[in-house]
Amino acid sequence: MARTIVGRNHERKTPSTQSSSASVRCFIQSYRGLGRGAEPLIGRTAAITRSPRAILHLKTRRRRLGVHRMVLPHPRHCPVNGLSAIGHIWQPPEWPTKATQGGSQMSRHDLTESAWNAIQPLMPAIGSKTRRGRPWSDHRKLVNGIIWILQTGSPWRDLPAEFGNWKTVYNRFRRWVISGLWDQLFRRLLRVMDELGNIDRTVWCVDGSVVRAHRAASGMAPQSDENDRFHALGRSRGGYSTKLHVMTDSRGTLLAVTLTGGQKHESQEFENLYQNCQVSVHFHRNRPTAIAGDKGYSSKSIRKSISRKGIQVVIPTRSNEVAVEPFDKDAYRQRNIVERLIGWLKESRRVAMRFDKLPDSYLAFIKIAAIRRMLKRI
Numbered sequence: 001m002a003r004t005i006v007g008r009n010h011e012r013k014t015p016s017t018q019s020s021s022a023s024v025r026c027f028i029q030s031y032r033g034l035g036r037g038a039e040p041l042i043g044r045t046a047a048i049t050r051s052p053r054a055i056l057h058l059k060t061r062r063r064r065l066g067v068h069r070m071v072l073p074h075p076r077h078c079p080v081n082g083l084s085a086i087g088h089i090w091q092p093p094e095w096p097t098k099a100t101q102g103g104s105q106m107s108r109h110d111l112t113e114s115a116w117n118a119i120q121p122l123m124p125a126i127g128s129k130t131r132r133g134r135p136w137s138d139h140r141k142l143v144n145g146i147i148w149i150l151q152t153g154s155p156w157r158d159l160p161a162e163f164g165n166w167k168t169v170y171n172r173f174r175r176w177v178i179s180g181l182w183d184q185l186f187r188r189l190l191r192v193m194d195e196l197g198n199i200d201r202t203v204w205c206v207d208g209s210v211v212r213a214h215r216a217a218s219g220m221a222p223q224s225d226e227n228d229r230f231h232a233l234g235r236s237r238g239g240y241s242t243k244l245h246v247m248t249d250s251r252g253t254l255l256a257v258t259l260t261g262g263q264k265h266e267s268q269e270f271e272n273l274y275q276n277c278q279v280s281v282h283f284h285r286n287r288p289t290a291i292a293g294d295k296g297y298s299s300k301s302i303r304k305s306i307s308r309k310g311i312q313v314v315i316p317t318r319s320n321e322v323a324v325e326p327f328d329k330d331a332y333r334q335r336n337i338v339e340r341l342i343g344w345l346k347e348s349r350r351v352a353m354r355f356d357k358l359p360d361s362y363l364a365f366i367k368i369a370a371i372r373r374m375l376k377r378i
Contacts, residue, residue: 107144107148107160107162109144109147109148109150109151109152110144110147111140111143111144111147111375114375115372115375115376116140116143118189118375118378119185119189119371119375120139120140122181122184122185122188123139123181124136124139124181126138126139137164137168137172141163141164142163142164142168142169142172142173144163145159145160145163145164145166145169146169146172146173146368147368147372148160148163149169149350150348150349150350150351150365150368150369151348151349151350152349152350153348153349153350153352153353153355155355156169156170173361173364174361176364177360177361177364178360182364182367182368182371183367185367185371186278186367186370186371187278189371189374189375189378190253190255190278190279190374192378193253193374193377193378194279196378198251198253198377198378199249199251199253199255199279200249200250200251201249201286201287201288201289202250202288202289202290202331203249203250203288203289203290203291203292203314203331203334203335204247204248204249204250204255204288204290204291204292205247205248205249205250205291205292205293205334205335205337205338206245206246206247206266206270206273206291206292206293206297206338207245207246207266207293207294207335207338207339207342208243208244208245208246208266208269208296209243209244209246209342209346210236210238210241210242210243210244210262211241211242211243211244211262211346211351211352211353211354212238212239212240212241212353212354213233213239213240213241213242213262213353213354214353214354214355216355216357217233217240217242217354217355217356217357217362218233218240218357219357220357220358228261229260229261231357231358231359232259232260232261232359232362233261233262234260234261234262234263234264235261235262235263236261236262236263238262239262240262241261241262241354242259242260242261242262242354242359242362243259243260243261243262243263243264243266243269244257244259244342244345244366245257245258245259245260245266245269245273246273246338246341246342246345247273247274247277247338248337248338248341249288249337250334250337251337252337252340252341252344252373253373253374253377254341254345254367254370254373255277255278255279256273256274256276256277256278257276257363257366257367257370258272258273258276259359259362259363265296266293266296266297267296267297267298267299267302270293270297270302270305271305274305281309284310287309287310287311288311289311289312290311290312290313290314290328290331291306291311291312291313291314291315292314292315292331292332292334292335293314293315293335294315294316294335295315295316295317295318297315298315298316298317298318298321302315303315312328312331313325314327314328314331314332314335316332344369344373345366345369345370348365348369350365351365351366351369
């Protein structure tokens with residue numbers, strides 16, 4: 001007696017063949033299309049038995065294949081050797097998952113709802129009547145594309161299509177760099193954290209780190225000392241590089257950041273780094289109790305400058321210097337936070353190596369990485 005197996009829009013009759021074995025191997029056939037004319041594809045094989053373990057194996061295989069409904073022949077109607085009767089699978093094009101939002105695939109680097117709500121008021125209005133031409137694309141989608149470039153370090157042309165045209169995302173990024181939008185976001189979030197009491201003013205730490213410059217970072221102008229200073233590029237022991245100077249509090253919040261050529265010493269950039277602090281230090285009550293740095297900042301001019309501001313100096317002396325003031329070892333132990341901050345920033349591949357020809361673009365990526373850290377703490 002023949003048994004009829006009903007599939008999608010057709011049926012197939014199989015011969016009645018007795019099976020002496022409890023398990024048989026059957027080919028699973030799936031459709032990749034949804035309408036007529038879909039080409040059947042012979043997929044994986046599944047072992048069908050009557051044991052609970054085999055049923056569990058079949059269910060696991062169905063979940064991996066994303067199968068919605070499966071019709072398989074009974075084992076006793078399948079031959080032990082040769083081609084078995086074919087059961088048909090209905091497979092939807094794509095199952096909805098937790099990683100979908102608004103019908104598009106989400107990246108693990110995308111902004112969360114709370115993070116987007118924190119920065120959305122500072123974004124330009126999409127429906128502004130003062131701006132001519134084509135209306136803005138969705139800001140959130142383009143910001144997520146910029147963050148994807150920041151985290152992966154990929155070229156702009158390799159940006160996935162889900163974030164929009166790569167040229168649109170790059171033009172928006174450069175437009176906001178020139179207009180100072182990233183600086184405004186950075187200062188605004190620091191002000192909010194200061195109002196919430198999340199900025200510690202006991203010990204502030206300073207340090208510098210060399211960042212290797214990629215071949216793509218050069219070529220903006222002929223190499224010369226003046227052009228290298230303007231583009232924050234130089235040659236150090238690590239090769240063609242940029243030096244990143246940072247200031248942070250004892251909790252790892254980035255307070256100031258500057259760029260120089262890789263060969264420039266940290267002590268020569270200290271005054272400029274302090275003046276670029278985005279937290280108000282004009283009044284004595286807003287200044288930190290102490291500033292800690294390694295031996296690279298040990299110089300008479302830096303010590304006098306810090307002391308003149310009413311701040312305690314926590315900088316060890318070199319072996320060829322005379323210790324002139326008591327050294328606070330407990331405060332100096334907190335200096336490791338600046339090393340960790342640099343490591344956190346360099347987890348973003350666009351910060352770990354410089355690919356940008358313009359220093360303001362590279363500096364914007366550093367501030368975006370710091371903004372992402374601050375959004376997690378607000």
